[in-house]
Amino acid sequence: MSIPDTRQTLSLGERHYRFYSLRRAEEALGDISRLPRSLKVLLENQLRGLDAGTATADDLRALVDWQHQGGHSDHEIAFRPARVLMQDFTGVPGVADLAAMRDAFTALGGDASRVNPLSPVDLVIDHSVMVDHYASEDAFRANVRTEMQRNHERYAFLRWGQSAFDNFRVVPPGTGICHQVNLEYLGRSVWTEERDGELWACPDTLVGTDSHTTMINGLGILGWGVGGIEAEAAMLGQPVSMLIPEVVGVKLSGALREGITATDLVLTVTELLRRHGVVGKFVEFYGDGLAALPLADRATLANMAPEYGATCGFFPVDEETLRYLRLSGRSDEQVALVEAYCKEQGLWRHPGDEPVFTATLSLDLGDVEASLAGPKRPQDRVALGEVKSRFDELMALNLTPAADAVGELEAEGGQPAPGAEGAAQVNVGDRSFTLNHGAVVIAAITSCTNTSNPGVMLAAGLLAQKALARGLRRQPWVKTSLAPGSKVVTDYLRATGLDQSLDQLGFNLVGYGCTTCIGNSGPLDAPIERAIRDADLTVASVLSGNRNFEGRVHPAVKTNWLASPPLVVAFALSGRIDIDLAQEPLGQDPDGQPVFLRDIWPSPDEVAQALQQVDTDMFRREYAAVFDGDADWQAIEVAAGDTYTWPDSSYIRRPPFFDGMQAKPDAPADIEQARILALLGDSVTTDHISPAGAIKADSPAGRYLQAQGIEPSDFNSYGSRRGNHEVMMRGTFANIRIRNEMLANVEGGETRHYPSGEQLSIYDAAMRYQQDHVDLVVIAGKEYGTGSSRDWAAKGTRLLGVKAVIAESFERIHRSNLLGMGVLPLEFIDSDRHRLKLTGEERISLKGLDQLQPQQRLTLTLTRPDGQEEEVAARCRIDTGNELTYYRHGGILHYVLRRMLQDG
Template identity: 60%
Template sequence: MRDELGCLDHFKANGKEIGFYSLPKLAEKHENVRRLPYSLRILLENLMRFEDGSNITADDVAALADWDPKAEPSKEISFTPARVVLQDFTGVPAIVDLAAMREAMKALGGKADRINPLSPAELVIDHSVQVDSYGQADSLDLNNQIEFKRNKERYAFLRWGQGAFDNFKVVPPNTGIVHQVNLEHLSRVIFDGEIDGKPMAWPDTLVGTDSHTTMINGLGILGWGVGGIEAEAAMLGQPISMLIPQVIGFKLTGKLPEGTTATDLVLTITDMLRDKGVVGKFVEFFGEGLSHLPLADRATIGNMSPEFGSTCAIFPIDEETIRYLELSGRSKERVELVRAYAEAQDLWRNDEDVDPVYSDVLELDLGDVVPSLAGPKRPQDRVLLSEAKNTFIRQMSELTKSRDDARNGELDRFAGEGGGTAVGASEIPGAAEVEYKDQTFILKDGAVVIAAITSCTNTSNPAVMLGAGILARNAREKGLNVKPWVKTSLAPGSKVVTDYLEKSGLDDDLEALGFYTVGYGCTTCIGNSGPLPEPIEDAIKEHEMVACSVLSGNRNFEGRIHPEVKMNYLASPPLVVAYALAGRMDIDLLNEPLGEDPDGNEVYLKDVWPDAHEIQDFIRQNVSSEMFTKNYKSVFEGDDLWNSMDTPTGEMFEWDEDSTYVRNPPFFEGMGMDPEPIGDITGARVLAKLGDSVTTDHISPAGAIKPDSPAGHYLQEKGIHPADFNSYGSRRGNHEVMMRGTFANVRIKNQIAEGTEGGFTTYFPDSEVMPIYDAAMKYQEDGTPLVVIAGKEYGSGSSRDWAAKGTRLLGIKAVIAESFERIHRSNLIGMGVLPLTFKDGENAEKLGLDGTETFDITGLADGTEKEVEVKATHPEGKETSFKAKVRLDTPKEIEYYKNGGILHYVLRDMAKAA
């Protein structure tokens, strides 16, 4: 154990002395340490602990200790997280890659068991359950059975991995959402163990394969989402390379007013920070308002960090942290360790503390927060509830204008609550008479067809979950019911939620309105909303209807929730119930009635909205530490379905070439001990020319697999019936499916395939429009490299590793965009794809690029050049040359790119050390 910095010290906890690398001691040499933001102090301790004189030096420690808050990030440091958290959509391909790396290691002459997680890696299966059954008492059991039938092969593979790899554990299905399980059980806050035979303690830090890993920031734990590729490297002991970031301080004062929720708060913060621009920065919350902010609300805010674009959104450790640890059933020893370490390390928050120094500061009085929702297609598009109706009508009219113009103005909007007459409805776009479950009703534009209490953001928060239950109780007492066309679902974040809903009796009220528990997982928020009832979906398609969803989630990107639902809104769980009662978006919930009671009296939202004091009483009476202890006692054991599976064993996985779920990926084929030199990219064609805000949901395969898509054709050729396709997410372990689904989102608009929507492109020089996958394969046959041209915020959204893996397998060598979101840029480099940005003030339109050109990219040299020369040659002979910025931001990223990717770098490094 090195102590070249002279900062080793001891503190007492649980009756013993424990060593730690002391920030107060370092502050004696670097006075600035005392005013560093909380998040940077955790990074600083990490550097001190891993300082070895070579990979991490005393100069690295000094650079962070003397941090200049106003300086542009330029100094590279290495962050070594204490653990890695995975979910199954990204976890399966990560374990597939590790299994493939074992084979590649043997081929390079090394030992296969060198490929093994070196720090705890915990995977929670939560992304696979789909809402097939809903609105009935046995929906949970039915969906669970369907989930196992669909995913048995994947789950058996994960069980093999749990046996084959050390330090790898799996939380079985039907347990909870990864971020809530992480918050309630997996998190340590402070780690303790032995280093060189001596007891030591250090902060819990992590990276996760889901962008919402940042939910754990609410508990004072530094961590963020990375791609599966980076997570695999972290599991293998590779530190995360990063630039010392700027830190934005967000000061909170006051208290939330009556009638508002944590969801309203987080949508307000998202709006403010998106407007500020915090991509690539840390965000840290401080101020006296934290004393009035429960841990669950902090976690809700931390969860939304990807939505406002920051790397993390962290809160310090304080009394509220301790209270939550006690509530969630942590041991007395753990609680004492956390308090003693945080106080000794100067990581403990008090209201009288002097504020840290930040790069910039925003401030919000919690009393100014008002009820809000976000939509219809981005989480940062906040809409005040008071303005929701008019905003919706305006946005919907923009969507329906071309349709209605084409129908010569035949549209009758049927004013009011599903009113009007059905006469001629079959002739009218945007409205239809529907028969479903022995009821006949008019379905029209603006109908809410999905209302889902779902996702990690809100189902971790007792206040909004019990609030939804109280609203359901009040509505039930008034005689209100959910409209028959609304698909309702409740997906608690963990079984603890079910326990406190049952104890309070509010589960009966939610179920009476159709909100039966459908599963413990992401469900609708991840795109697993399941099918709509056939008569309703047929009416939406036939009449080109603008259907809507309302969910308590964090993502509402185009095509994500359901392919036939065009407008999607994020809202608090109580508002989800309210919109399900209304059944439509074109309603002013603050001034128009939700419905009528049995006596014909109008019932308004204010008549059923839960009182804040009543919610707190319900929390005190119904949420207990015993619930957490009971539910997490056997969290890794699983149920009979999990334990009855046949599971392969052995050090090496036996690949089945006929499998349509788990295949040996081609990433390491033909790989030698030394990488090929970096060369120019010449004669490249544009596979896709895209606009602004293209998300990883647009790029990565996600959601349903269409039978007439390249992936659908592949599965049918393998004998898989469309009813058994499952989702793209569930087939992430099969590269053949995933590369066929890359850029295949139904809402993506490729500007070089004019007049199309979805995964199409124009193949040059023939000018033939075809699916992107088919064109990419033809280009590969021709030996033609490919590029993608894009606008601002390319790759925002979830940290989908297949957005980069699929890009690589399609033969794309470079992406030229106006700007990148952090995780996707990193993932591209991790797969050996070059990220380039146009110079400030330039883009494809200003340079006159239409996508028909061939591209030559020269001058990259060995990857250290910060600019390259790009020459675009138009078919008519016109040449356009411009400079592009090389977004290999750190020396380590250059090494990854030179090796063809991060896993190739790690594999060669480990093979050479063997």
């Protein structure tokens, strides 16, 4: 089948845009009118790939045939995103890899300057600010000063990268969260670029090094999170290899009831889609209910695609998209192009549209109720009125402290409350109070999910205003913070005067960035933290974020609950999670009268009136100099040269991945009598595998840093030290809540070393195995690698010497990251660690890796401690031919480097 020349011209005034026409392609391919909009974007991408040599007519045919095959396909395509988005936690090691690639390329005889992004890259520094200071007018300035001091070496490195690499821009710290900056400024909906003197238009597409890249799907832009490894390859010109995905349609009808927020909606959708199962699939929202859903609400839903497990959560372009583009300061010319192009290409949403989907779910927006999610997974939705009973159930499951634990509370600032078990009398400054099980010790308005949404942010301010009018105040043990996703939020809160109300309740601005949600909640007041530890109190955080995994928010906080910004304020007022806010009062007014949540909840009219203060000038003013940074940023000295002069730094070290690299790869070696490094359960997250929060002083990483002369107070976080592989490999599997089933009743990164039988840290055991030249594997349960697109979860696994991870199932991004680092992902077939009765003493072998094929059924040889052998079926989760090529080269970046050498 031949495809006709589909290049056409779209004229808007004096501007003429060249584009690849889906209408023209349809003449050869057949009807695509009911193809999901997200797949139409992929189809257009393949049309351009015909000329670029990365797609064939068969790829186009496979996308069209998808709709006649029940929404299924096993056909592989190569997706070329228009651009790449990075945040600094993943961006620093990404730039470090590129710098190391330049070193390796030079050593192999190449020109270092050729190792350069070919696609535009924007890196937003947003993950490094920590809430050290809070509830004060000076909190923001103090936190920024501390951030610049802690991260000077990292920021100097990024400034070198900005000058050394083409197509690479850096948004300085103190500007906003990458996803909100992407939504409000970087995203275009329709991308344009000049080639050979002509202006070309295509759908805006991207991949990002943060799983919540999907937030931009709310603007009709197809993009998703990938590991830093894949993103680096994409920026170096490599396509993203993928199977044509299944697409689950979510049909929305009706409208949200009064008092129900976008957060309540997204927690409901997350629960719905997790129950259905959408891992590795596209989700596309459709239906006439979209007309009642503002763009900010769509972005909130799209943002949490990783939490419901999907690759993306796509919304088609319509009038609401154009309204937001105008509001956020995009040019009239750009808005006109988006409308004309999307209508011409069949990407525009029309009332009554019924695309073909793999499966369809329906949700009446009127059925959504006020909700939280917790205590440790975002899909565990709990209706507001059931939170108290849910917490009581947790306490009944042996979460209460031992009877004598309270008696041990002798530390300064804390002592047992008289006659109380599981309670502590705490003194902080001139304040004295009793801390109990269920106390909310952190209440944070944070993260991209909600701070991009003016409706819920203004609702939080209104609730604060009304609470103050009734005489309510936050409880003294609650650490409160406000970390917006952009400076625009500060502008509209100030314009409405609601910033003052939030300040009076302790929700002062602490920074612009991803704080509590990423584990940068900072320390609790020392007496409070000692009381929690010594009395073994089960306390809570409430945050307007998207992640509440164990040990993520704060190591002393066992239960973590996701909620809307106004509910975060409400729980700061009550100070307890074990409260039924639907029935119990938040507190009493000065006259002793009870004040209920319903008494101070803002009405839709109040929110609508406040929303009128959000105007285009705010966006244009704040983004006019988005890449400039403040005086401290501009004062950082920038190193010169195409290659980096690696300093003696505890933050930035040359990655070892290319050490000794040869021009041609060796064939993959068989796995011979491998030991099991860890035996893990279900829903092990990338937070468990590679923590982003605090570094414990007695952990392998903590001991390493102290050996470098660094005091624990200056450790910073794992995330901030991702540019140092020595820290990160020691932090791999070091989460304080990870449970290795090789050890009974033990939490933390410990394992059993064999044949010695000693209990060691996972890092120390791995190093001993490496010295003895012993292969290693990791065994896990279902949904291995859920959560953030954390490349160090794969990099650290490789540096520990793990050759394969054998799980019941994988989350999408982590599977891709593993093979991208040369670690083989395998899935059990008709078996698991329980049926095999694994103890960790077994050895595992796998032959024939030099003959491996995608999705191949393999036979593992399991050797029991008594020498008995057993064959176990497993499937190779290298899914495509391109992925297999990357694995055979020892990783995707090694393949890219060798290709560049071959190309001369």
